[in-house]
Amino acid sequence: MSTVPIPSPQALRLGYAGLVPFVAGALLVWIVLPDAHPYATMALSGYAAVIVSFLGGIHWGVCFRDGAPASFGWGVVPPLVAWIAVLMPPYAGLVVHGAMLAACYLVDRRMYPRHGLAAWLTLRFRLSAVASLSCFVGAAGA
Numbered sequence: 001m002s003t004v005p006i007p008s009p010q011a012l013r014l015g016y017a018g019l020v021p022f023v024a025g026a027l028l029v030w031i032v033l034p035d036a037h038p039y040a041t042m043a044l045s046g047y048a049a050v051i052v053s054f055l056g057g058i059h060w061g062v063c064f065r066d067g068a069p070a071s072f073g074w075g076v077v078p079p080l081v082a083w084i085a086v087l088m089p090p091y092a093g094l095v096v097h098g099a100m101l102a103a104c105y106l107v108d109r110r111m112y113p114r115h116g117l118a119a120w121l122t123l124r125f126r127l128s129a130v131a132s133l134s135c136f137v138g139a140a141g142a
Contacts, residue, residue, distance in 0.1 A: 056074070
């Protein structure tokens with residue numbers, strides 16, 4: 001198991017910048033005109049699906065690095081759930097995305113320490129909390 005440093009300033013900046021589409025998307029769902037509403041909800045749902053899929057992919061990277069085959073199985077669950085959520089009406093799909101973001105964090109909270117990644121959990125919590133909340137706020141506006 002290799003040592004992974006604490007999140008770099010670049011990782012922090014990129015992580016927090018990645019919240020902009022979540023927060024902006026949730027806000028747009030509430031303020032756009034009715035004609036644009038489907039585009040705002042679709043944009044938020046699509047971005048959430050990309051991020052949920054990315055979180056699943058992290059498990060494959062950890063598996064390749066550390067030879068932890070159990071991570072392969074979990075790694076495919078988030079993208080499959082995100083795909084289904086994108087196909088759902090936004091009021092339901094965004095709730096699924098928000099719940100999946102929270103579920104990914106909970107799984108990572110158990111998995112990261114075993115693989116020397118515990119230093120990332122504070123950032124992961126912050127990002128997951130804002131992203132999940134944005135999806136729930138967007139669902140409420142859908």
